[in-house]
Amino acid sequence: MMLSTCSQRYLDMFPIFTVRVERLKGFCEFVGQEYHNILGHGNVCWMSMLTALESVLKMYVPLKSFFISEDKCSVVQRTMFKDPLTELWLAFVHGNLTVFSDTIKMLGGQDRCAVESAAILRNVEAKLTARRNDNFIPVLVRGLLRELEENGAMSKESFLKTTQSFFTMAVNYLQAWGKHSDDLKDLHGLLLKRQPLREEIQKAAVTLQEKCPNVTINEDALCDEVTGLQEFLNGGSLEEWKTETPLSHRWSTVVTHFKENDIPHTNLARLASVMCLPGSNAPVERVFSQMNDLWTAARNRFTVPTIKAMLIVKTNFNQVHGEAGQRQSNPEEYTFF
Structure with a gap:
């Protein structure tokens, strides 16, 4: 959350400003670290957050130097990168974000039904509860926490108190929004x-x-x-x-x-x-995406029956490459409207 609210918009500017990218590469060379592209996170796409965090953590040292040395760096961003706890919490979020990313991938499956989705949500709730009860600390966080304890910047008790609150809030959220699936x-x-x-x-x-x-x-x-x-x-x-x-x-x-x-x-x-009860609206969203690809500004004279027929064909006749290089239909994946 800290990354997305404080510096994400600024990080998104790297790919479109060559001068800024070159200066960042210079920082990487100065600290002796390989340069990695800084990836942006879309607020409407949870799946991009894990990748964005990975790229930031790989480049955290040069990024910190870059932002602190920037004359036009905002007060919020400068304060964030000067805070010794920033990297710790980014690493903690990264260590737990895999649970949520994997869950979203499973929930978004084409053939996922409501009963399966309820089982998946109950499984992730059990994982988060176990992490809370076991005082789970990601591997990357352990070394950072040890250094902060030695420097007196944070105690392990304070860290665990905050993480307990995080896991409790996540579990309570799943329980509150999952009541409708209790019977499943x-x-x-x-x-x-x-x-x-x-x-x-x-x-x-x-x-x-x-x-x-x-x-x-x-x-x-x-x-x-x-x-x-x-x-x-x-x-x-x-x-x-x-x-x-x-x-x-x-x-x-x-x-x-x-x-x-x-x-x-x-x-x-x-x-x-x-x-037959759908587990999510992901398959429907895919149909809308396909429709947007077909019904464009350049091809806006399609009639509704024509678009419907094309979508039925694209949805029901998924084709995959065979071992011999030929395209083969997979009738087991047909989905009928």
Whole structure:
């Protein structure tokens, strides 16, 4: 936060001012450090923050010298770089930002459903809680904290008190905004990450019928269907599926097996239908991005039906390069409107 509010706008000027870049390169040469490009962080894009912090930490010594020696450096920026704790807190944020960046990547997956997203958020909440309880200190921070303690600039107790507040606030935020997904935890057995227990499937059926009274599930018949599911998974499917195998592919494989072998699965299919709930608005945002690429100022005479047809083609017919260099379609990734 300190970087983005105090100096980020100034750092963004480096790529467009050649003279300033050359002066910064001179600082790097003076302190004997390799020059790295200073990357900017977009306020609307969380994913850029980690990369921006990495570039700043690699260049922190020359950057500090550069800003302090600047005649036109603002008071806020000069104060920030003169503060001996600045590098410590930037390193602390960098050490924990990976948790948030990885979570955002997983939540933004094309085939992510609401139940998966709820499990991901609960997992990151558990990670942050564990870091708080264990008084977690990133590796890069340990050396900086040791130096500050020796110089009397900060005590370890004061540092841990602040970090405890950080983790507590993050956990409270996730809990407050994740209340709407509390009921989804009863459906985690349907994710097929492991062999689902019969009790988990029964609990999922009860929860679904409570939240969706129009959904009818015969729990007696469901018991036999769960037996068939467990037998199928015991056949080696769990080992064949990789960790990144989409949930839609897992259930598609199960339903196809049941149909081909005339195994009843009506109630199980109704349970699995809840996996159609989207986990985020990321796939929709991607469609809007594709539309903006197609419907430009130079091509503004497209009709709505034409744009719709083009988007359906681009969304549903994702093509990847085959091993032989030929383009092959992947029907398992089709997404129908």
